[in-house]
Amino acid sequence: MLPRIALVSLLVFAVSAAAAPTQPPLLKPTPAEAKAAYLSAQALTRFHYAPQPLDDAMSQKIFKAYFDALDGEKLFFTQADIDRFGAARTQLDDAIWNGDLAVPFAIFNLYEQRVVERLGYARGLLAKGFDFGVDESYDYDRKNAAWPKDDAEVNDLWRRRVKNDWLRLKLAGKNDADIRKTLDKRYANYLDRVQQLDAEDVFQTFMNAYATSTDPHTNYFGPRASQNFDIAMKLSLEGIGAVLERRDEYTQIREIVPGGPAAKSGKLHVGDRIVGVGQGTSGPITDVVGWRVDDVVELIRGPKDTTVRLEILPADAGVDGKHVNVALVRKKVSIEEQAAKKSIIEVKDGGAVRRIGVIDLPTFYQDFDARRRGDPEFKSATRDVARLLDELKQAKVDGVIVDLRNNGGGSLDEATRLTGLFIDKGPVVQRRAANGRIVEDDDTDPGMAWSGPLAVLVNRGSASASEIFAAAIQDYGRGLVIGEPTFGKGTVQNLANLDEMMGNEKPEYGELKMTTEEFFRIDGGSTQLRGVTPDIVFPKTVDAGDFGESSYDNALPWTQIAPAQYRKVADLSPLVPLLKQRHDARVARDPEWKLYLDELAAAQRAHDQTRVSLVYDVRERERKQTEAEQAAFKAREKALQQASAGAAGKSAAPAGVATAAKPASGSSDALVRIDDGLQPGERSLKTELAEEKAAEDARDVLLQEAAHILADEVDLVHADTRLAARVLPAQKSPID
Known part of the structure; x- marks a missing residue:
């Protein structure tokens, strides 16, 4: 795995296989970076939500985090290299306070030297080839492994790594000449990516080692990264x-x-x-x-x-x-692909057809600068969603799903304002500062943009502002929360512009995204660590230990405060058991849902296999088993497509309308793919774009089931006026 600083570079040009790698120039810190380090330390030790002294104990955390950021898979440094800088374990605090960044840069310069050596060794192995009859294995997961003790041990790691890379391509049908060419180019590209890193990259990586050692969501952005973050927020x-x-x-x-x-x-x-x-x-x-x-x-x-x-x-x-x-x-x-979008799903059940509107919101965006300038048309997730709700009402939908899957958050203000579209007035979230002071963020605009049946679809990737919105909708009884338990990020970050602190017009110090508060649901509980538990839970697609707040060693604990003063707008408690019963019965007999579960299980097995054999016959047998499994999945998928086409006849849905009978496509590829031995960027652009298009067009089984659940709610409240009075807000709704 590349260090985090290398990810910005994507793919860079290949070094000629015949050219000997040259040592990159030694990088040195600038005076501006030394000043930025000091300013960051001042801010983090004084204004962080849970301030920690920058002392010898913190220095040891930074030391470990910095080496992990550079070489998390422990493939370049040896234990001797770590010991070489052993004295710095308790001295990095002094380095930051004194503006002396020589040691962090010396560590990086050694890292670059080791990259040159290891990749030179790896490329040298390609001329010799490998014996795939030797009984040995390769371990993909080295996050918790010990550092190799010496060059002999690290060379053996690389020998196995290259052997595995070769074997993957061989199993995919490549000949030896093509394999040598592909791998030589791959390792040359890797080397060049690292050699193109500059002092700003190094400094940002080191400062992030410090920032994330305070808590998982505090980060340092250099001037270039700060600009990109601003673009992402204002779209x-x-x-x-x-x-x-x-x-x-x-x-x-x-x-x-x-x-x-x-x-x-x-x-x-x-x-x-x-x-x-x-x-x-x-x-x-x-x-x-x-x-x-x-x-x-x-x-x-x-x-x-x-x-x-x-x-x-x-x-x-x-x-x-x-x-x-x-x-x-x-x-x-x-940047419209990150803006809110709408679609309509038609759910057919017997003779009834329910139209379910879907609003896909990838992030809670807001153009902060435009809003500060008083621009009445500043880019806003809430404004866009309000417009889409008006369009869905004109299309006479029966219910609305807000899809927040993989929405990692964004503007806290947008989360509050967006909640206000679905409630009348009242508190949305509580925030506690480092001094213990608690404030409420309220929706003060009366009325609802949508008062009909509502669901929020979430998964493990729904975090922060997404959790604020989902929790408020749940606490008010305003709508169903459906999906996986969410990420569990219950902290608030604010941007501290270091250049503004110093009165700089030209950006040179960067920004801190720093944790300053913890947020709490209006019922008093935190989403920290625990996230939001859905009313109707879907199968988990990721292990909590791999992804989510609980996967961080230094995450803040779960806490609780007094509830805010609020009144539920509805009571979903009599409805949820009925919906869950219908959901369970439906998915138990749904072959498409069963296919999804089987694919998910296959993907989990592949994920759990971190050690692989380097014996050709063993791997070939495993590959044939995987191919047979995938062929069976595709056959089941094709049968579902044919059954769907037969049931739907030749009639097509209106433009912009997705039906529950839409054929499944590409679902197995989205979970497990047959290994072609290639890495991202090594396939043709045409192939990659076609795969992305297939994934976009694939039937979304989870969204379709969420639409069925909400359609069930529409049916139930239509059939029972007393139930409708309990589960819908006390005002006229579109289904009355």
């Missing part, structure tokens, strides 16, 4: 409207954003490679072949209404193909 930037990635030595266009300058020009296409960037109508073209993707992006972004010129190697041209020059005027571009 817009000023640029050309293209998603870029690294492939070999090129920056390649992966996606064209609809409505952006690139799309409107008609001159750029997915797969085009950017080889040069020029500023203005006549500025010189800078060759960007081999550059890090974020450095290329920095050249392309710029102020609105300014011109950027791109030198393009077209997607269908060879490496010696003719270049094309494209001039574009930068505009404000919305």
Whole structure:
């Protein structure tokens, strides 16, 4: 696994197999970074929700976290390397206070040296090949392993790793020549990614080792990362409207954003490679072949209404193909794939058809700067959802699902305001500061944008603001919570701009995203560690020990405070057992649900297998078993498709409407895939995009069942006016 700092680079150009790796230049800290470290320590020891002194004890935590960030799989450093810096275990606190970052940078420079050595050794093994009759194994999971004691032990680890990489490709049908070429390119790319890291990357990694040692959700952002975080929150930037990635030595266009300058020009296409960037109508073209993707992006972004010129190697041209020059005027571009979206599911049960509206909300976004400036049209998740609810009401839906699966949170203010769309008025969340002071965030706007049947769909990836919203909906009795228990993040982070603290106009110190409060449900309980338990629970797709707040060693404990003053708007207690009974009966006889459970079990078995044999015959037998299992899954899936098509006839749903009879597709591939031995970025872009499209188009079994559950509620309240009076808010609803 790459260190976290390397993830920003994506894929970079391959080093020639014949070229001997060169030692990268030694990186050194800047005076600005030394100052930023001191300012961060001041903030973390004074203003954090649970402040901890920056002392020898914290230094030891930072020491471990920094080495783990660089080499979490323990494949580069040896125990001798760790011992070499043993004195720093209790000295990193002094280094931060005194602005002397020589030791953290020395550790990184040694890391780079070890990467050169280990990958040079790995590439040297490729000429020799391997004996796959020797009875030995490779362990994928080395997070809790001991550091290799010496070079001999670490070389043996790499020998097994390379042997496994070779074996995976061999089992996928590659010949020896192709395997050597693929692996040599892979290791060269890895080496180059690490060698392109700069001082800002190193400093950010070290400071994050400190920040996350205080609690899991406190982070340091360098100036570049701070800009990207701001873009993610406001869902817009000023640029050309293209998603870029690294492939070999090129920056390649992966996606064209609809409505952006690139799309409107008609001159750029997915797969085009950017080889040069020029500023203005006549500025010189800078060759960007081999550059890090974020450095290329920095050249392309710029102020609105300014011109950027791109030198393009077209997607269908060879490496010696003719270049094309494209001039574009930068505009404000919305990142719509992270914005709220709507759809409608038609649930057919006997002669009745229930229309269930779905609002998919990937994040709780808000353009903070635009709101501060008083822009009445600032980007807001709540404003977008309110508009979508109006459209769903016009479409005469019977119920609404808010899909928060994998929504990791965002703006606390948006969570409060979004809850207000579904309740009249009242408290939404309680927050406790470090001094013990408790404040409430209230919805003060009267009325509801939607007062009919409501469900919130969650999973383990639903965190923070998602948990605030789901908990409030549950505590008010306003709607059902369906899915997996949520992440369990019950803390609030605020951004501390270090440049603003120092009155800097030019960003050079970065930002801290720092835990400053803990939030509590209006019933007084925290979501910390425990998350939100759904009213109707779906099968778990991930182990709590692998993902979620409980997987962190330094997570804050669960606590409780007094409930807020609030009044439930409805009482779902008589409804939930009836819905659960119908749900259990339906999925027990649903072959599609059974297929999903079987695929999930297969995926869990694959996840649990962390040690693999390096004997060809053993692995070939295991692969054939997996292929047979996947073939059986696909046969069952095909039978379901045919049955669905037969039941639905040839009639098609209206545009924008998904029916419960929509054929299943790609579901098994989404859980377990036959190993092709390749890593992300090594497959063709066309193949990767096709796989992503198939995953998007695959039938969403969980969402469909959630729609059935909400349709059951609609049926029950239609049939029983007394029940309807208890489970729906006390005002006219769309189903009356």
